[in-house]
Amino acid sequence: MPTTRVERIAAGWLALEAVGVLVLAAWELVALTRGDSESVPSSLALLVLTVIGAAAVIGFAVAVWRGGSWGRSGGVVVQLLILSIALGSLTGEGADARLAATIAVPAVVGLILLIAAARSAGARSRTGDSEV
Template sequence: MRSPRLAAAAAAVLALEGAALTIVALVELFGLSAGDAASLPTAIALIALTLIGAGALFAFAVGTRRGRTWARSGGVVLQVLALALALASLTVQPVLWTFVLGVGAPALVGFVLLIASARSESVDSTDESVND
């Protein structure tokens, strides 16, 4: 038996992160249309990669909600990357605490929920195989 609450919570965090990344891409797109880009091809590539990342987060959210292991694995990888980015940003002076907390806190919560969901599902599947 799966843990639908943990999976739903983890999927919600992934979906919110995907929405936030989509907003970042839109802000960059508006900045591009305002002529703020130093290099047009680089700006377009950054926007495209950001939208691909957002799409991946949305796909991982749907997969996590459905109990797919590939989605949890991908979600965990992206949470670890977000945590690494937040921790690396601590070296920038002055420290941008809004960025550190805005990226790091959801990543940490998402990581914990994804791991808890995977552990819960693993324990439930072990219990079912013992009962068979």
């Protein structure tokens, strides 16, 4: 069955977030090559984990585009993790509400899109209609 419009929008949003994670990985690589890190092994490990995270988000985006429920589930987990990072940026010595909002708003949008995609997929599976 073809996916609905809201599922494709949610997949596109996840793909944009994956690009953002890849940009973060590129930034980490530049910092590593400039010698801005105190621990090269830790920086390499963080870089590898960031790239793995980007690959996972890309996988979730592809799965949502194809109508897979596991992609929506993984995408929701990603949004909740991003929201936890936003909450963390509100606490501590360098707390910054603007940074927290900058991080949280895209995650909330993604969460809303993924929930709408799940509802749309459920309605599509009940009716067999691709444009619910």
